[in-house]
Amino acid sequence: MRTQADYTAGADVRTAARLSVAPMMDWTDRHCRVFHRFMSRHALLYTEMVTAPALVRGGALHLLDHDPGEHPVALQLGGSDPSELAEAARLGAAAGYDEINLNCGCPSDRVQSGTFGAVLMKNPDTVIRCVEAMQDAVDVDVTVKCRIGVDDQDPCVVLPEFLARLGAAGCSRISIHARKAWLQGLSPKENRDIPPLDYDLVMQMRGLFPHLHLSVNGGIGSLDQAVGFLDAGLDGVMVGRAAYHQPWDILGEADARIWGDPQTRRGREDVVRDMLPYIERHLTRGGRLHQVTRHMLGLFAGCPGARRWRQVLSTDTTRDGAGPAVVERALSEVAARAA
Numbered sequence: 001m002r003t004q005a006d007y008t009a010g011a012d013v014r015t016a017a018r019l020s021v022a023p024m025m026d027w028t029d030r031h032c033r034v035f036h037r038f039m040s041r042h043a044l045l046y047t048e049m050v051t052a053p054a055l056v057r058g059g060a061l062h063l064l065d066h067d068p069g070e071h072p073v074a075l076q077l078g079g080s081d082p083s084e085l086a087e088a089a090r091l092g093a094a095a096g097y098d099e100i101n102l103n104c105g106c107p108s109d110r111v112q113s114g115t116f117g118a119v120l121m122k123n124p125d126t127v128i129r130c131v132e133a134m135q136d137a138v139d140v141d142v143t144v145k146c147r148i149g150v151d152d153q154d155p156c157v158v159l160p161e162f163l164a165r166l167g168a169a170g171c172s173r174i175s176i177h178a179r180k181a182w183l184q185g186l187s188p189k190e191n192r193d194i195p196p197l198d199y200d201l202v203m204q205m206r207g208l209f210p211h212l213h214l215s216v217n218g219g220i221g222s223l224d225q226a227v228g229f230l231d232a233g234l235d236g237v238m239v240g241r242a243a244y245h246q247p248w249d250i251l252g253e254a255d256a257r258i259w260g261d262p263q264t265r266r267g268r269e270d271v272v273r274d275m276l277p278y279i280e281r282h283l284t285r286g287g288r289l290h291q292v293t294r295h296m297l298g299l300f301a302g303c304p305g306a307r308r309w310r311q312v313l314s315t316d317t318t319r320d321g322a323g324p325a326v327v328e329r330a331l332s333e334v335a336a337r338a339a
């Protein structure tokens with residue numbers, strides 16, 4: 001059985017960024033990240049977006065809580081005020097995050113009203129001031145996650161300008177969600193599907209900016225596809241929904257195929273067993289089983305017994321007093337169906 005300490009890789013974050021799990025609000029919380037870490041020792045894991053005002057004005061430092069076993073782990077910040085972001089970055093680095101990322105890609109109304117997220121693509125001056133203030137505040141890498149443009153912007157014009165300015169400011173690692181955000185009329189969910197993907201443009205950026213570490217994001221649904229982008233010359237691939245819904249398909253073979261580390265070639269069942277001590281600790285601290293297991297529903301996606309696994313984990317785990325025994329029972333039901 002693996003312990004949390006096995007996963008504290010202290011790895012070079014740029015290398016880890018060859019494959020990352022995208023920041024996803026309400027999804028990539030600390031429990032989800034621990035679960036993902038048990039599948040890949042090397043992948044870079046992002047937090048949900050934490051807003052700088054919540055940390056700096058609201059004092060919500062609990063939002064920075066994470067497990068030592070999560071490294072390499074990046075904190076994503078939302079904000080548009082350079083000094084506030086600098087302070088939030090400082091808090092994040094002091095809490096132990098390996099990277100601080102600025103969200104320039106999130107289109108939600110709430111975020112727009114705070115003038116941050118994707119709307120920042122219209123204000124590159126502000127982005128540069130924010131990035132420079134954050135870089136001055138911390139020693140860890142400051143990175144950006146962006147779109148290829150917003151609204152009526154021409155991505156072929158704005159994206160290279162945006163990247164050139166980031167590069168000149170010393171921000172050398174950028175994840176690009178390869179579609180525009182349409183800030184009027186689409187929900188955040190629609191903004192993840194409807195604007196068309198333009199991977200070619202991201203590949204062109206690779207050629208234009210050889211000194212930048214560029215990751216592509218958006219619509220990547222398999223490890224094969226991710227490896228294909230790396231083989232084509234991109235430095236990194238960031239996977240969101242597929243890593244959440246079919247975590248094993250994305251992360252299970254990633255260490256062997258992307259970092260040449262066969263050590264993690266193991267089974268889904270091992271991941272469940274590795275999670276049990278973590279779950280015990282969470283319950284001992286007063287947490288609820290469901291808070292952890294809700295992220296594990298997709299582990300057996302595509303396998304016999306997947307439905308039963310989801311059923312047990314989404315119902316029996318919410319009962320009072322539910323503990324690791326529920327997870328063990330779900331696992332034995334999967335095993336029985338696979339036999």
Ligand SMILES: Cc1cc2nc3c(=O)[nH]c(=O)nc-3n(C[C@H](O)[C@H](O)[C@H](O)COP(=O)(O)O)c2cc1C
Binds near residue numbers: 219
């Ligand atoms: C539930 C959910 C929450 C998200 N929250 C964030 C967020 O906090 N910050 C961010 O930059 N992107 C957020 N995203 C966008 C993802 O990081 C990613 O860019 C997007 O889902 C496209 O990648 P995919 O097609 O691999 O899922 C979120 C996506 C989902 C599905």
